[in-house]
Amino acid sequence: MHTWRGVTDAADDFMRAAVERPSETLLALDFDGTLAAIVPNPEDSRLHERSAEALTVLASRLGHLAIITGRGVETVRRLARLDERPALKGLIVLGGYGAERWEVGASFTSQAPRPEAIAAALPRVEAAISGSGFSGVEVEDKGQALGVHTRPSNDPAGAYKALLPRLVAIAGDLGLTLEPGRSVLELRTSKVTKGDALRELIAETGARVVAMCGDDLGDLPAFEVLQEARGEGVVACRVVSGSTEQVAVAEQADLLADGPDGMADWLQHLATRIAREA
Numbered sequence: 001m002h003t004w005r006g007v008t009d010a011a012d013d014f015m016r017a018a019v020e021r022p023s024e025t026l027l028a029l030d031f032d033g034t035l036a037a038i039v040p041n042p043e044d045s046r047l048h049e050r051s052a053e054a055l056t057v058l059a060s061r062l063g064h065l066a067i068i069t070g071r072g073v074e075t076v077r078r079l080a081r082l083d084e085r086p087a088l089k090g091l092i093v094l095g096g097y098g099a100e101r102w103e104v105g106a107s108f109t110s111q112a113p114r115p116e117a118i119a120a121a122l123p124r125v126e127a128a129i130s131g132s133g134f135s136g137v138e139v140e141d142k143g144q145a146l147g148v149h150t151r152p153s154n155d156p157a158g159a160y161k162a163l164l165p166r167l168v169a170i171a172g173d174l175g176l177t178l179e180p181g182r183s184v185l186e187l188r189t190s191k192v193t194k195g196d197a198l199r200e201l202i203a204e205t206g207a208r209v210v211a212m213c214g215d216d217l218g219d220l221p222a223f224e225v226l227q228e229a230r231g232e233g234v235v236a237c238r239v240v241s242g243s244t245e246q247v248a249v250a251e252q253a254d255l256l257a258d259g260p261d262g263m264a265d266w267l268q269h270l271a272t273r274i275a276r277e278a
């Protein structure tokens with residue numbers, strides 16, 4: 001039984017073009033919910049091992065491979081154990097929605113100082129959580145951003161709804177961006193989106209065959225950039241790691257996978273097809 005399916009012709013068009021022109025192909029992937037299963041504690045996220053196997057093949061065959069994530073670069077590097085996967089050398093990691101960059105195999109990463117607005121937001125966010133009356137809500141302090149996670153709460157949807165206006169107010173006061181996601185509300189200083197990150201990557205690499213794989217609202221700007229690129233003759237495919245939590249994202253899919261397991265199956269299929277044709 002297939003755990004992924006093409007929704008539009010763009011799915012087959014991408015597969016054909018990637019197999020025929022791998023050096024012109026850019027495969028960009030989100031981390032949580034796409035390459036990693038969703039888990040209650042963000043520290044427990046792991047790169048899906050079958051996706052890691054497929055990426056190992058694809059890294060040596062495709063022109064360009066990238067992870068574009070809301071996590072910090074150092075966090076993805078650690079959680080995905082990227083330093084222990086030398087075969088992924090050259091994989092570009094764009095963290096903080098594109099605000100940070102690192103490549104597997106590179107020795108140096110720069111870490112910007114903690115923004116004052118994030119430091120100022122933390123006690124206000126904690127007070128908002130206490131005042132909301134919901135227990136179990138956790139703050140993920142990402143240094144450059146704060147993630148307020150309602151998944152561990154006794155009422156994730158209720159806590160999310162109650163906290164949203166309070167965090168919007170804090171973001172407004174401190175000039176921060178509020179990024180909504182799957183049971184997470186994130187405050188960050190940067191206004192850069194995954195769309196900006198993908199647009200720059202396409203320009204930098206000159207890729208003519210591009211897929212972006214994602215599962216959450218933060219991936220939608222990158223899907224919009226694929227539509228723009230399509231207008232410029234790029235073979236573009238929006239791959240969605242589907243979930244019942246973000247049905248609006250699935251509505252954008254050219255190819256729809258059953259969550260991270262389905263994504264791993266599709267990546268393995270892509271890797272097998274490309275390796276066979278090489």
Ligand SMILES: O=P(O)(O)OC[C@H]1O[C@H](O[C@H]2O[C@H](CO)[C@@H](O)[C@H](O)[C@H]2O)[C@H](O)[C@@H](O)[C@@H]1O
Pocket residue numbers: 030031032033037038039040041042045068069070071140142147149151181182183184186216218
């Ligand atoms: O752009 P991504 O790589 O998808 O990162 C987006 C956010 O993902 C993480 O939160 C999500 O995954 C957690 C672990 O599975 C889950 O507990 C949470 O409910 C999800 O929203 C991460 O913790 C955030 O910092 C990222 O911004």
